[in-house]
Amino acid sequence: xxxxxxxxxxxxxxxxxxxxxxxxxxxxxxxxxxxxxxxxxxxxxxxxxxxxxxxxxxxxxxxxxxxxxxxxxxxxxxxxxxxxxxxxxxxxxxxxxxxxxxxxxxxxxxxxxxxxxxxxxxxxxxxxxxxxxxxxxxxxxxxxxxxxxxxxxxxxxxxxxxxxxxxxxxxxxxxxxxxxxxxxxxxxxxxxxxxxxxxxx
Numbered sequence: 001x002x003x004x005x006x007x008x009x010x011x012x013x014x015x016x017x018x019x020x021x022x023x024x025x026x027x028x029x030x031x032x033x034x035x036x037x038x039x040x041x042x043x044x045x046x047x048x049x050x051x052x053x054x055x056x057x058x059x060x061x062x063x064x065x066x067x068x069x070x071x072x073x074x075x076x077x078x079x080x081x082x083x084x085x086x087x088x089x090x091x092x093x094x095x096x097x098x099x100x101x102x103x104x105x106x107x108x109x110x111x112x113x114x115x116x117x118x119x120x121x122x123x124x125x126x127x128x129x130x131x132x133x134x135x136x137x138x139x140x141x142x143x144x145x146x147x148x149x150x151x152x153x154x155x156x157x158x159x160x161x162x163x164x165x166x167x168x169x170x171x172x173x174x175x176x177x178x179x180x181x182x183x184x185x186x187x188x189x190x191x192x193x194x195x196x197x198x199x200x201x
């Protein structure tokens with residue numbers, strides 16, 4: 001695979017909020033993409049701290065019903081209709097990928113490599129973010145649209161109780177996906193020259 005083909009996939013990845021409850025690929029293919037990412041995305045000291053949960057169809061709906069129930073209890077009544085509309089937009093998708101990191105893996109690495117103890121939480125988050133991006137881009141390459149959400153920690157406990165998630169796992173993000181029902185918004189760019197330097201070239 002050439003760098004050009006890879007970067008075309010990177011460039012194609014966009015945020016789609018308008019999604020349909022359909023998938024361009026089978027559930028088995030979605031699982032295969034996620035498993036490949038979990039196996040091959042790097043982590044500091046090969047700590048492998050990221051954990052991933054896939055919810056599709058009715059299980060995906062259940063997640064966003066939990067979010068609605070949770071937010072309704074804390075959002076002022078006059079503001080809730082717009083919140084519910086936004087959450088219904090996520091529920092309209094086909095599935096959600098939940099991204100976690102393992103507390104025990106991070107703390108174990110801190111104990112094992114004490115000189116870097118303060119770095120491991122950040123490194124775990126970086127690895128989690130790489131998993132998010134790789135899975136997002138791979139789903140995009142299969143014709144799916146997605147958007148990344150962060151309703152943690154508000155929904156954490158109910159999600160853990162509903163799907164029996166290990167208490168060791170800390171929820172970081174929710175990637176909603178489905179067949180695009182609209183176009184992504186316009187994307188603007190800050191100057192590359194202000195964000196990149198090179199020397200000796």
